[in-house]
Structures are given as C-alpha cells and as structure tokens.
Amino acid sequence: MSKEVLQELSKLLPAGRLLTAAAALSPYQSDALTAFKAKPLAVALPESAGEVIETVRWCAKHQIPFVARGSGTSLSGGSLPIDGGLVIGLNRLNRILKLDPKERVAVVEPGVVNLDVSKAAAPFGLYYAPDPSSQPVSTIGGNLAFNSGGAHCLKYGMTSNHVLGAKVVLPTGEVVELGGESLENTGPDWLGLFVGSEGLMGVALEIKLRLLPKPEKYHTVLAAYDSLEKAGSAVAMVVASGLLPGAMEIMDSLAIEAAEAAVQAGYPQDAKALLIVELEGETLEVEAEARHLSEVIEASRAYKVQIARNEAERAKIWKGRKAAFSAVGRLSPDYIVQDGVVPRSKLGQALSEIEKLSLRYGLRVANVFHAGDGNLHPLILYDGRVPGELERGEELAGEILKLCVALGGSITGEHGVGMEKKRYLPAMFAEADIELMRKIRQSVDPHELSNRGKMFPGGEAEALVRQGLHPLEKRGVISRE
Amino acid sequence: MQHKIPVEKLGPQGETMARAVEQCVHCGFCLPACPTYQVLQEEMDSPRGRIFLMKEVLEGSLKPVDAEPYLDRCLGCLGCVSACPSGVAYGELISSYRMHQEATRRRSPLEKAFRFGIQETLPYPARFRAAALFGSLAKPLGSLLPKKLSAPLELLPSALPAARPLPELYPAEGSRRARVALLAGCAQQVLRPEINWATLRVLAKNGVEVVIPKSQGCCGALSMHTGERARALAFARKNLEAFPSDIDAIITNAAGCGSGIHEYLLLFKGEADFDKAAGFAKQSKDVSVFLSELGLLAPKALHSPVQVAYHDACHLAHAQGVRSEPRSILSSIPGLDLVEISEGDLCCGSAGSYNLEQPEIANTLGRRKAANIVASGARLVATGNIGCITQIEAALKKQSPEFRVLHTLEVLDLAYREILG
Ligand SMILES: Cc1cc2nc3c(=O)[nH]c(=O)nc-3n(C[C@H](O)[C@H](O)[C@H](O)COP(=O)(O)OP(=O)(O)OC[C@H]3O[C@@H](n4cnc5c(N)ncnc54)[C@H](O)[C@@H]3O)c2cc1C
Ligand code: SF4
Ligand code: SF4
Numbered sequence: 001m002s003k004e005v006l007q008e009l010s011k012l013l014p015a016g017r018l019l020t021a022a023a024a025l026s027p028y029q030s031d032a033l034t035a036f037k038a039k040p041l042a043v044a045l046p047e048s049a050g051e052v053i054e055t056v057r058w059c060a061k062h063q064i065p066f067v068a069r070g071s072g073t074s075l076s077g078g079s080l081p082i083d084g085g086l087v088i089g090l091n092r093l094n095r096i097l098k099l100d101p102k103e104r105v106a107v108v109e110p111g112v113v114n115l116d117v118s119k120a121a122a123p124f125g126l127y128y129a130p131d132p133s134s135q136p137v138s139t140i141g142g143n144l145a146f147n148s149g150g151a152h153c154l155k156y157g158m159t160s161n162h163v164l165g166a167k168v169v170l171p172t173g174e175v176v177e178l179g180g181e182s183l184e185n186t187g188p189d190w191l192g193l194f195v196g197s198e199g200l201m202g203v204a205l206e207i208k209l210r211l212l213p214k215p216e217k218y219h220t221v222l223a224a225y226d227s228l229e230k231a232g233s234a235v236a237m238v239v240a241s242g243l244l245p246g247a248m249e250i251m252d253s254l255a256i257e258a259a260e261a262a263v264q265a266g267y268p269q270d271a272k273a274l275l276i277v278e279l280e281g282e283t284l285e286v287e288a289e290a291r292h293l294s295e296v297i298e299a300s301r302a303y304k305v306q307i308a309r310n311e312a313e314r315a316k317i318w319k320g321r322k323a324a325f326s327a328v329g330r331l332s333p334d335y336i337v338q339d340g341v342v343p344r345s346k347l348g349q350a351l352s353e354i355e356k357l358s359l360r361y362g363l364r365v366a367n368v369f370h371a372g373d374g375n376l377h378p379l380i381l382y383d384g385r386v387p388g389e390l391e392r393g394e395e396l397a398g399e400i401l402k403l404c405v406a407l408g409g410s411i412t413g414e415h416g417v418g419m420e421k422k423r424y425l426p427a428m429f430a431e432a433d434i435e436l437m438r439k440i441r442q443s444v445d446p447h448e449l450s451n452r453g454k455m456f457p458g459g460e461a462e463a464l465v466r467q468g469l470h471p472l473e474k475r476g477v478i479s480r481e
Numbered sequence: 482m483q484h485k486i487p488v489e490k491l492g493p494q495g496e497t498m499a500r501a502v503e504q505c506v507h508c509g510f511c512l513p514a515c516p517t518y519q520v521l522q523e524e525m526d527s528p529r530g531r532i533f534l535m536k537e538v539l540e541g542s543l544k545p546v547d548a549e550p551y552l553d554r555c556l557g558c559l560g561c562v563s564a565c566p567s568g569v570a571y572g573e574l575i576s577s578y579r580m581h582q583e584a585t586r587r588r589s590p591l592e593k594a595f596r597f598g599i600q601e602t603l604p605y606p607a608r609f610r611a612a613a614l615f616g617s618l619a620k621p622l623g624s625l626l627p628k629k630l631s632a633p634l635e636l637l638p639s640a641l642p643a644a645r646p647l648p649e650l651y652p653a654e655g656s657r658r659a660r661v662a663l664l665a666g667c668a669q670q671v672l673r674p675e676i677n678w679a680t681l682r683v684l685a686k687n688g689v690e691v692v693i694p695k696s697q698g699c700c701g702a703l704s705m706h707t708g709e710r711a712r713a714l715a716f717a718r719k720n721l722e723a724f725p726s727d728i729d730a731i732i733t734n735a736a737g738c739g740s741g742i743h744e745y746l747l748l749f750k751g752e753a754d755f756d757k758a759a760g761f762a763k764q765s766k767d768v769s770v771f772l773s774e775l776g777l778l779a780p781k782a783l784h785s786p787v788q789v790a791y792h793d794a795c796h797l798a799h800a801q802g803v804r805s806e807p808r809s810i811l812s813s814i815p816g817l818d819l820v821e822i823s824e825g826d827l828c829c830g831s832a833g834s835y836n837l838e839q840p841e842i843a844n845t846l847g848r849r850k851a852a853n854i855v856a857s858g859a860r861l862v863a864t865g866n867i868g869c870i871t872q873i874e875a876a877l878k879k880q881s882p883e884f885r886v887l888h889t890l891e892v893l894d895l896a897y898r899e900i901l902g
Pocket of ligand 2: 329505506508509511529561564565567569
C-alpha cells in the first residue's frame, strides 16, 4: 500500500490518533494468546464515534482489512492484527453516555470496561450482570463481539441477554441502529446476529445495556473435595435438587495452587477440587435456599465447607477464582486456555477423559470451569522452550475439543473461535452450514474487510507468524502459502 | 510468554529480566492499575506493552531509542505488580533494564545537564537545600523558563523551613524497649525536617532509642531508578559502612528510601558484598511496620473528632506491601475517623524524580489524585512518603488550599502531644 493512502487517513483524524512507528505497533501484535503474532500496518486510536466511522470508510474505500480492538484480552486470537491491516483501538471511547436508573439502562461507548458499568450503576443499587473473569479489564465492545459469559451467567444468561441495542458502523461504512428498547422485538433479530459475531460485521459504536437491581443477599459456599468426580457430581446434585444458584464454579488442585499463590484466597491447599456455589436474591428466599443447599452439599461428601460470613470473605473467594487463569503463569512459562462445553450430566466423564489425555501427552492440565453451564476451561501447561511441547499442547487441546463435541457439546463456550479454533469449526458444523454463515457474512461485508481471516476455516492463514510449524503443517496436511 | 533473550550476555540481572518476561501471560489485568495507561489509553504505555518492548529490545529486534519514549514514561509505581495475578516482577525488570540501557544511551546536552543536576543535588541535603532555596527565590521567574526547568519550581514551597540538624542519638523515654538506627532521607530533611523530628519523638515515647549515623547518605534509589547503577552502588556501600550492627532495626520513614533499600538484593546481584547488602535490606523496616510489631503506646482521645484520609504511597503499598500498618496506627487514635480515597491504588504522579522529568503526566495524575482526596470528605490527608507529600500539596493548593498534608508519624506525634484536634 502506498504511503499516500496512509497519509490520507492521518489527515482525516486529528493529531495523535494514528500510530505507525515500529515501537508503537509492536505492543499491539498479540491479544492474550501470545502464541499468535502479526504486525499491523498501523493502529488508529479514535476518540469519537465520528472518527471511527471516518476510519472504517477509509478502510472500505481502499479495501484495507481492519480489526476492532478492545482491551486485547481475547484468548482465541480474536483481536490479533491482520497482516498489513489496520487495528482500530477503541479504548479511548470509554464514556458512559447515559445511565437511567428508572429505565434501568445504560448507554455506553464500546471501550468502556465491563466493571466500570457496574461501578457507575452502584449508587443506584444497580449492576451489569455478565461477569467474565476479565471484567476489570475487558471492554463492553469485546464482550459484545464474543458474547462473553461469566460465573453468574448460569442464572442470568450471557452478554446477549443484557444488550438491548447497538449502533454499528458496518464494514461498508454505513451506520445502522440494531435492536431497540426491549428484548422482545419483531422482525429478524439483527442485534442477535451481531452479538457474538467476533468482529466480523463491523464496529459497535454505542451499546445499550440492561441493568439489574443488585441482589439483596448473597450466600457463598466453598466446598472442598478429595476428587474431581465428587465435585462434578455435586453440581449435578445441586441442579437435580431444583436450586438455581447464581453461580457454580469448580477449580482443581493445580488451579487452586496457582490462585492461592496469586491472591491468598484462603483455599484449602490439600483439596483435589473446590466447588464454589453462590445463591443470590431476596433475603428470605436465599435463607431458605441456603438450608436446602447445605443438605445437598453434605450429601455430596465434601470434606470441608466454608461459608462467607461477610462481603470481604465473599470477595476473597471470588478473587481467587477470577485470578486463576493468569495465576497459572506462576506454574508454567506457557499455557493454552481451552474453552469447551459438555452437557452438565457428562462433566464427570469429560474430566476423567481429560485426565487420561493429560497423562498420555505428558503435559499438566489445570481445570477451572463454569460447572453450572458445563463450560470447561482446561489450561494446558507447556514450556515453549522445550522443542515439541507447544505442538503437543496444541494437539492435546484439539483432542479435548473433539471430546467435547463427541459428548454432545461445543468447541467454545465464551472465548470465541477467533484464530485459534477456526480449524475445528468443521468438527461442529457441516460444510453447507459453514457456507451459509459465510454467505451471511459476505452480504454484510462483501470484501471481508472486518476481521478478515478469523472464525472461518482457511482464508488468510498467512497472517499468522507462529513460533513453529503446526503439527498438521509438518505432516503436509495444511500449508500457509 | 516465550522469548529469545540472550540471558548470558546481559550480566547478573539477565536472568531476572528474562524471568519476568516469561511470567507475563499478556492477560491485561495490569491495565487498570497503570497510571500512564489510564491517562493515555494506549498499549505501549501499559505494563504489558512495556514488557513487550523491553523483550524486543533485549532480543535485538527493536532499537532501544525507539522504545525509550514509552519506557521513560513508566513511573516505576509498581501498581502493575500488585495487580498481576501471574507474579511478574515488573519492578525488577524495569530497574534492571534501565541500568542495562543507561550505559549506552545517548542523551542531548540539555537532558544530560538536567539529569546531572538532579543526580548531583537531590541525594545531597546541603546541595539540595541550596538549590531549593535558589529555586524558591526563582519561582516568580517560572513563566519565563522553558517547561522542563519551570516544572520543578512549581513543586517547591515559597519558603523553605529552617534547617534543623539531627542529633547523633535520641534517647528513649522511660525504660528502653528497643534500639534502632534511622535513615534520615535526602529531600525529606530539606523540604520537611519536621518528619524526622516527629519520628524521633514518637519512637522515644514508645521506649525506642534511635541512633542517627552521621556519615549516612542517600539510599541510592533515585540513581538506581534512573539507571545509574555505579552511582547507586556507591551510595549503598557508604550506608553499609555507616550503620552500626548492634541495633534491632534500620528505620525508614520515606517509602521511596525503604523500597530502595529492599532493592539492594537486585542491585548487588553478582557483587562480592551481596550478603552484607542483603542483611542490611533484611534489617530495614518502615517505621509504621516497626511500631506495629513493637506495640504502640495508645494516644489519648482527641478533644474533637478529626477525619483523616490515608493515601497509599506506591513505594509502601505496591513495593513493600505495607498497607494495614499505617492505617492501624491512625485508627488507634481515639476520635480519629479514617476514610479511604477512591482510586487509592493509583499513583499520585510523584514517583521519585518523575514529576521533574515527565511533568505533564505527573500533573494530570496529581490533579486526579487531588480530586479524589477532596471527594473523600476529609480535610487532612496522611501518607508515608515525602515525594507524595510534596506532589499532593502542590496539586491540592490549586483545588483546596486549606487542606493539610502530613506524614503518618506527624499525625501520631500531634496526637501524643494532644494538639491534633
Ligand atoms: C484472564 C482472562 C480471563 C477471561 N475470562 C473470561 C470469562 O470468564 N468469560 C469470557 O467470556 N471471556 C473471558 N476471557 C476472554 C476475554 O476477556 C473476553 O473475550 C472479552 O470479551 C474480550 O474483551 P476485550 O475488550 O479484551 O476485547 P478484544 O480482545 O480486544 O477483542 C475481542 C473481539 O472483539 C472484537 N471487538 C472488540 N471491540 C469491538 C467493537 N467495538 N465492535 C465490534 N467488535 C469488537 C474484536 O475484533 C475481537 O474479535 C478472559 C480472558 C482473560 C485474559
Ligand atoms: S497482569 Fe501480569 S501477566 Fe497479565 S499482562 Fe500484566 S504483567 Fe503480564
Ligand atoms: S510501574 Fe506503574 S507506570 Fe510503570 S508500567 Fe507499572 S503501573 Fe504502569
């Protein structure tokens, strides 16, 4: 691309919005999956919706692929730059435009951090329910694109259940309003199509969110088990009992060790598995449910049970859980986070299969997961400096995903397909289904400018600068050229 | 994160730097804790962005001079260290990196003169006093000077307090419970001599005898954080000689000095006298920690209640993990109502000589901190670091001139003397 074209963009935007120097671009080369790297042509940091629109129109005019970027916490390469493409960093669009406590809605710019919405709503007794572990960092724009979930989505649903509308600039430069005041609209669900589309359908400029009243009371229980299976079946027992907790989470011994080292949450160190169950709602209701829950937990043969006595103790329990992914960095120089789903009834089976795979591949696997949803997050620990470990880790990750599909689940619960899992898409969808999805995408983005090369198998694989050859490449099954 | 840093070519700190890069998993949990990221909202001015940059420079794929603007803007506040679940030792990385790069770095003549000026005055109380006195007189000329030279003037008080030399020994009141040595700090002696005197009175009242070694000097933190390794080592060694060994603890009452001494472990890595330096570091404690361990003599109830906001100095909270001790000292004063400051983990912009080298970001952070302090409702703020005191006083002067900014020990001293409220 000629210098003049980039000059044109720098003239369209006020000074200080366009990064082109190597040192400024380098920190944008990866998201939270650092095994993938790509150097963009430039990074634009617009400060208003108008500037984003100008930027996207410039991309459309010159056919330059772009990727919208929030806080770059995607674990699947979703916000990995496109080789020679533009990164549109939305972090400076971080204003809460409207907060209406009566209507219980907030209208925010895409770069607003998830937790900041709840902070702003707190004085009105309200909060924003979806709580990915990355909530102190990740943006609403990124949450929307990945339909992010969190521990409490068991009761309240994912991001899609809390987004009422969005103003979007499509990859052609056209600006549209999707959705409306309520969750019950007539006609095609355009907003539903956009939420979870992984940045492939343009850039969200303004997002209207639903706020909920803060639960009157929480009851948080930490139960320790001497095996993963017991914790897994405890989840099934809670569900079978008719209780609907706000959250049910499991961590295994490796994850416990890491989280404890990171934040000293006070987890029992000898436990093989920990189950966190949280009830929430009106005081009377929670108190009644708590009695019921304690019977179930007792029957599940937990060898130690801790109940948070106050907000500080509750926060401590959650802090350990939410820090767990990053904390695994203390146990191993590298790891791959997987994100698969299995039916809840098959949790126990899935876990023991994963354990077998771990032994077979000679790599440690830590498990942290949203047990209530059957959403597994196995973390595969490897050392990139040991030749062959990354490749073995990736193969193991692939085996786990296949296992999830075989058990009737899915290859992603909330982290998205992005770059990392696109080659597994055919394991879940027939060729015709994928083709149809591609057609829908092309009807919105005929030149595939928006986040080109992600989600769909094939495509721009050359955008990838990997640290080594992929095992399938070595076997000559796929190639980058 | 994987890397190809040639560890063996980087000297004694090579392993430390490589280890920090390895441990970073690029999760971004440090972003909300980083003041420069909060102000600039760009990745290269974030902790994980800087880790990327240092990695590439050390690997040889990026020119050091290209990364400089972003690395220079790092305050060294270590907010990222407290926030990082993965245990990345960012402080050790940036300090080692700066020491490693400074040797070959090219600087403009003005920059050199400016840095030389800082290095040759701040660590020496007598010289600093002379310079500050001159600066105070020159304050009215500030608007005529280039920004780089006028910024330091804004931080100076319009009149310096009279110099009050410290004795060599300050005896305990009543029966002696402990014997300690005090590191008097450099800038602190000139800008607010009262802090050391308050410390001596409080320690004495609690039965502690204090030795103040005459031949002590700067702890070396300022030099170390700006990459001047040889100078930092020389300062540190002078103190290793100056301090007696027949004491229960070495007391620091400026957070910056305290954390500087704890960093001797990094500074002396590979040096013959490492063990001696490590022993020195192990013996040193912030005065609030020492008093909490010793058990504090309870002050009398205040005549009228006073609200006090406590400001966490980065080099106490993030660098030394000291958060609860100063708070419990303040709360032990009956009638004192301790309040928290929102965004309390975010640096005030002082950070050693940072407010002299990067005045714009420092001012933005100072204003933000001042607004949060005012919003706390208190009219008195306590903290454990002279740098923060100067910075916050300057920032508050514009918003709320009636505010008082005191060292935690000054507050306690006033309470003992029954003149706090
Ligand atoms: C430690 C850790 C824990 C995590 N825990 C969870 C969890 O519990 N649940 C969960 O669901 N995820 C989790 N994640 C993954 C990640 O945080 C989420 O996917 C998050 O939504 C990404 O937000 P972001 O702002 O970082 O977006 P980015 O990573 O910057 O971008 C993600 C995707 O969104 C697109 N995008 C960003 N902004 C816009 C916009 N304005 N318009 C259109 N597209 C846009 C990007 O193109 C990209 O495809 C975790 C990640 C980490 C590192
Ligand atoms: S929080 Fe720690 S591991 Fe995560 S990006 Fe920041 S420095 Fe790296
Ligand atoms: S030390 Fe402070 S300024 Fe520097 S990267 Fe860490 S948080 Fe940011």
